[in-house]
Amino acid sequence: VPESATKLPSKILELMDGFRASKALFVASKLKMFDHLKNKGPVKAVDIANEVGTSVCGTERLLDACAALGLLEKTPQGYSNTDSTNTYLTSDGEYSLHGYIIHSNDHLWPLFTYLESAVKEGSRQNHRAFGKKAEDLFKDYYHSQEVKQRFMAAMHSIAHLTARDVATAFDLSRFKSACDLGGCTGALAHELVQIYPNLKVTVFDLPEVIANTSYFQPPAQHTARVTFVSGDFFKDNLPEADLYILSRVLHDWSDEKIHVLLSKISAVCKPGCEILLAEMVLDDEKKRSTALLQSLNMLVQTEGKERSGSEYRALLQQHGFTNVKIRVTGNLLDVILCIKT
Ligand code: SAM
Numbered sequence: 001v002p003e004s005a006t007k008l009p010s011k012i013l014e015l016m017d018g019f020r021a022s023k024a025l026f027v028a029s030k031l032k033m034f035d036h037l038k039n040k041g042p043v044k045a046v047d048i049a050n051e052v053g054t055s056v057c058g059t060e061r062l063l064d065a066c067a068a069l070g071l072l073e074k075t076p077q078g079y080s081n082t083d084s085t086n087t088y089l090t091s092d093g094e095y096s097l098h099g100y101i102i103h104s105n106d107h108l109w110p111l112f113t114y115l116e117s118a119v120k121e122g123s124r125q126n127h128r129a130f131g132k133k134a135e136d137l138f139k140d141y142y143h144s145q146e147v148k149q150r151f152m153a154a155m156h157s158i159a160h161l162t163a164r165d166v167a168t169a170f171d172l173s174r175f176k177s178a179c180d181l182g183g184c185t186g187a188l189a190h191e192l193v194q195i196y197p198n199l200k201v202t203v204f205d206l207p208e209v210i211a212n213t214s215y216f217q218p219p220a221q222h223t224a225r226v227t228f229v230s231g232d233f234f235k236d237n238l239p240e241a242d243l244y245i246l247s248r249v250l251h252d253w254s255d256e257k258i259h260v261l262l263s264k265i266s267a268v269c270k271p272g273c274e275i276l277l278a279e280m281v282l283d284d285e286k287k288r289s290t291a292l293l294q295s296l297n298m299l300v301q302t303e304g305k306e307r308s309g310s311e312y313r314a315l316l317q318q319h320g321f322t323n324v325k326i327r328v329t330g331n332l333l334d335v336i337l338c339i340k341t
Contacts (some may be wrong), residue, residue, distance in 0.1 A: 026105035042078035099153030163191035169335035
């Protein structure tokens with residue numbers, strides 16, 4: 001018998017369990033169990049169950065699973081949050097991932113149920129998961145206030161986590177004006193103006209999004225240098241700027257749509273203007289699982305995909321953008337900078 005046959009296939013077993021662990025995290029977040037444990041000493045399962053309004057036996061099993069997964073500490077006195085849980089999993093923390101977790105549970109989970117159809121058909125599955133098919137995914141997202149708010153909260157939480165690394169991957173201090181196309185809640189814009197005191201940033205996004213940004217604004221300070229403009233980047237005039245930013249925008253679209261967008265940017269860009277892309281860049285050997293799983297996430301819901309550095313370089317060069325530089329940040333987004341010549 002080969003040795004490999006007698007060893008447990010731990011990697012496979014862990015992957016078989018992966019969705020159970022994700023769902024345990026999602027449900028504990030959705031029921032706000034981590035909020036109930038915030039800033040408290042150890043709490044018993046029965047007390048959390050009473051506060052949340054859940055069964056004692058179910059709550060105890062969920063909390064035990066969360067403790068075993070490293071999300072909670074468990075002592076004979078009860079359960080408490082770890083430091084990381086306080087920072088990232090309570091719903092009101094500055095760096096809370098709660099918005100993205102709720103989006104994962106309510107939106108991505110149903111879509112991934114149809115991954116098999118997405119692979120067979122090579123296209124998005126919004127109609128199967130949610131019973132309708134709008135012309136593009138953002139029309140799907142923004143048809144209801146609730147879904148839109150949830151999507152914006154998700155984008156905001158992830159953008160906030162990556163903003164500093166995106167803003168500092170290259171020295172951008174020479175720019176006076178930037179336009180963040182598809183800049184959503186302005187999370188990256190606010191980070192940029194904090195880091196670069198001479199920079200003004202225009203956040204350009206669809207009217208439905210711009211109408212909802214006030215909820216996500218930081219308390220005053222640098223907000224005067226961030227402006228919001230609504231429009232459709234495929235159809236409307238783009239604001240003038242020295243630097244155009246596309247953060248997690250190109251991955252939503254096909255090459256054809258990207259050509260439309262890049263040619264519009266190229267037309268308003270003066271020579272010397274630059275484009276900054278923030279995306280999960282695929283490595284040429286295709287070994288980075290986070291980016292590859294993100295590409296499946298794009299398959300189930302968009303017309304787009306994650307691309308490699310050479311694919312982005314080729315798209316940009318066709319529109320006169322050269323000197324393409326790529327920085328791998330170690331965070332969830334990598335950064336590409338190029339100049340119009
Ligand atoms: N840049 C943000 C980030 O990195 O968190 C948001 C990324 S989100 C995946 C894509 C953004 O593009 C959304 O805010 C969406 O509303 C915006 N968007 C989609 N289609 C658009 C269009 N036609 N015109 C302007 N913005 C658009």
